[in-house]
Amino acid sequence: AQTVTQSQPEMSVQEAETVTLSCTYDTSESDYYLFWYKQPPSRQMILVIRQEAYKQQNATENRFSVNFQKAAKSFSLKISDSQLGDAAMYFCAYRRQGAQKLVFGQGTRLTINP
């Protein structure tokens, strides 16, 4: 069974600085998708960024980028120029090609210090 591990229960960063959240996963599949979702205090789940495993280029969305290392099964999220509104729980998720369910990690709580 696929598993997703987020080894950092909590992280903090100074406003305007850069922070990296780590995620590793375990799978024997070669085709899959990876996602980062953000869950602010409102508890809404918001898609931050997604990566297709067949793409070597790392996905980027404005201040958010990923470092996808397929061989190492690692999928970290980098947030540049951190803003107070970035404070939230961040969940890494995996979905196998052809399957429908998402497998989530345990989450990392990110605090932004003003």
Add this chain to the structure above:
Amino acid sequence: NAGVMQNPRHLVRRRGQEARLRCSPMKGHSHVYWYRQLPEEGLKFMVYLQKENIIDESGMPKERFSAEFPKEGPSILRIQQVVRGDSAAYFCASSPLAGEGSETQYFGPGTRLLVL
């Protein structure tokens, strides 16, 4: 373009009562997923439905829980004879049938169920 809608947002039930959670997918989306989030945990898959069909219910408890997605109307997650351990946030997500974005699930705001 309205997102995924869930109601109610908060639901309080006493032990033994029934809970009905509703989900309306995004316009044009024909796939619906239900997830459960216990306090301080990640989301856990429960069930995946298409119109009038349950495709994968591997994450659903065998008893007391059921889900449907009728031809007309929202998807319903039903919990009979609720117990305190059912207290959680229940999230619905939807995705389109095919094409760009079909691999991504878009989430609703969740229903917080509290069982007294």
